[in-house]
Amino acid sequence: MNSALPSDLIISGMGVVSPIGIGIDAFRTGLLRGDHRFAIMQRPGRQTEDSAFLGAECGEIHLPRVPARVLRACSLPGKAALAALDEAWQNARLDGVDPSRIGLIIGGSNLQQRELTLTRQKYAERLAFLRPTYAMTFLDSDLCGLCTDLFPIRGFAYTLGGASAAGQLAVIQAADAVASGRVDVAVAVGALMDLSFWECAGFRAAGAMGSERFAEAPEQACRPFDEQRDGFIFGENCAALVVERAETSAQRGAAPRGLLRGTAVVMDGNRYPNPNADGEVRVIREALQAADLKPGEIDYINPHGTGSPLGDKTESEALLQCGLEHAPLNTTKSLTGHGLCAAGAVEIAATLVQMEAGRLHPSRNLDAPMNGALNFVGATARVQNVHNALCLSYGFGGVNTAVCLQNPRG
Amino acid sequence: MSSDAIFKLIAQHTVEVIPELEDHAFQRSDSLGNLGANSLDRSEILMMTLEALDLKVPAVKFHGPKNIGELADAIHEQRVAV
Structure with a gap:
């Protein structure tokens, strides 16, 4: 949906x-x-x-x-x-x-x-x-x-x-x-x-x-x-x-912090905690379609990335299947920890903060990235103008959500 | 414990529930409702007082009192009865 x-x-x-x-x-x-x-x-x-x-x-x-x-x-x-x-x-x-x-x-x-x-x-x-x-x-x-x-x-x-x-x-x-x-x-x-x-x-x-x-x-x-x-x-x-x-x-004179371009919610049909690459691919594609964006136009991803052995592997595969290997991504949870039900909102805030700063935050403890094909920000912050960002959240019970955000300053 | 001592206990718990009453000079004629305690606050104050006295009496026994003094008397009577 x-x-x-x-x-x-x-x-x-x-x-x-x-x-x-x-x-x-x-x-x-x-x-x-x-x-x-x-x-x-x-x-x-x-x-x-x-x-x-x-x-x-x-x-x-x-x-x-x-x-x-x-x-x-x-x-x-x-x-x-x-x-x-x-x-x-x-x-x-x-x-x-x-x-x-x-x-x-x-x-x-x-x-x-x-x-x-x-x-x-x-x-x-x-x-x-x-x-x-x-x-x-x-x-x-x-x-x-x-x-x-x-x-x-x-x-x-x-x-x-x-x-x-x-x-x-x-x-x-x-x-x-x-x-x-x-x-x-x-x-x-x-x-x-x-x-x-x-x-x-x-x-x-x-x-x-x-x-x-x-x-x-x-x-x-x-x-x-x-x-x-x-x-x-x-x-x-x-x-x-x-x-x-x-x-x-x-x-009211309140400046936009970010534009909401498209969202998607997709269920795996799975009660259990295990992730599902098909569901993740579907939710990413549906959110991009809703936002009228092509994968190549995404210039920052805030992934779900929890540190789960299977979850991160599945997410990496889904990102590659969606043609997002070019887009920089980092791991907000390596700094904040996993906020569970808060995570998706906190990470949208983190995305908008980085858009405004024109910099991407470091990823802690990413000493040996499990997938060399993805464009991870490493141990130091990176200068990056973000125009279109993709934020992802996945939950137990087979729920997948995605939000496309755009920089209101162009 | 006398009714006056119970009155002081109720006042102490009222301040705990409504810290804004810290400087209020409590009178036996004060009603908890007029002091700004809503129904849940009043139940909370009563339960804290019963717990402090280790008095296991259903709260419904204390629905009649119109002010803190009467409540103190009612609790005192129940203590004696138990």
């Missing part, structure tokens, strides 16, 4: 929370410098007595305008969503827009697993005293309530599941909501997925999460497309992207 979008559909605002920086300015600096925060995770609820799961945790999220009573019962995904939304809102100058014409899509499901684990541990023997707020906060849609309570969004708000493609799926749905005229402005949030040790253990057991090989060297563990990769490494990430038509943003 592809969507040929109106020619003036844009992203007018961005906000990011990531391990390498909170806020677009810090994120840009972190990206272009090739920063990382990979370590044995420290947040309560992430480890058992004998585990040492690796990941990249974000710094403290400051929300000076959010009332203390709201913050008291606010989960980490909630705080991250508020911070990213606030930045994107200011960036797009959304104050004054008719609230009934603004919608919100929170990409992600099962977001607050760590908080749930901590609560259940605390009250396992004292169920009679379970805090009433649990009835509200265990719901993913609490993030919709939280965001619309604090921001004048009255059109619609819902969460949208799509595993590791959820963030990009939210952007695609936001584009469709604006293109159809349902709202004038749709904000897509790729939500922070707050894993507990249960999900870490499950991902590790399934062979999806690394890194046993680099257990003693966390900074080397996250290595998408490298010969030594052994699975994804988690990262606490969140991004908000404001989608609207150029005309409405121009009325």
Whole structure:
């Protein structure tokens, strides 16, 4: 299923929370410098007595305008969503827009697993005293309530599941909501997925999460497309992207950050985690067709690239089959970690940041690229004017998504 | 524990739930609703107080009180009854 979008559909605002920086300015600096925060995770609820799961945790999220009573019962995904939304809102100058014409899509499901684990541990023997707020906060849609309570969004708000493609799926749905005229402005949030040790253990057991090989060297563990990769490494990430038509943003003096040219969603017909080259090829071709672009016109790819042994191999094959071997690509997850349901939104933000900077960020730990035919950016940033970019996200359960972005500055 | 001590406990938990009331001089005649506590806040404050007292009584037993003083009295009565 592809969507040929109106020619003036844009992203007018961005906000990011990531391990390498909170806020677009810090994120840009972190990206272009090739920063990382990979370590044995420290947040309560992430480890058992004998585990040492690796990941990249974000710094403290400051929300000076959010009332203390709201913050008291606010989960980490909630705080991250508020911070990213606030930045994107200011960036797009959304104050004054008719609230009934603004919608919100929170990409992600099962977001607050760590908080749930901590609560259940605390009250396992004292169920009679379970805090009433649990009835509200265990719901993913609490993030919709939280965001619309604090921001004048009255059109619609819902969460949208799509595993590791959820963030990009939210952007695609936001584009469709604006293109159809349902709202004038749709904000897509790729939500922070707050894993507990249960999900870490499950991902590790399934062979999806690394890194046993680099257990003693966390900074080397996250290595998408490298010969030594052994699975994804988690990262606490969140991004908000404001989608609207150029005309409405121009009325408020908000400059376009990127043009949305075409999108596609394709299912493999496969419940399981394994990737499928046919599905990936189809989604890339459909997105290019929707954007009316030929493979040769793509001059940057932000791949899904998680560090999964089979996933990266499959993705490489799909990119080559689509005739994209010429296009530079790098590995955002080697800096941010895998944000799971946030990844697709964070990586669209990373793509737009690089478009604006005219530079592509380094890929960490890509010491021995597994496929020499692809045009990887290596250990140092590369000067590159990006006109047409292709962003890819793939998720468990056979979901493939693709978004074509264009540089509004030509 | 006296009703006054329970009143102080309720006030303490009210500030925990609504930190903006940190400087409020609590009176027994204060109603949680008038202090800005919504229904979930009120349930939360009650549960925190019951937990602090280790008093396992259904929350429905405390639906009648009109202010913090009456709530403190009601909790006190339940403690005595248990």
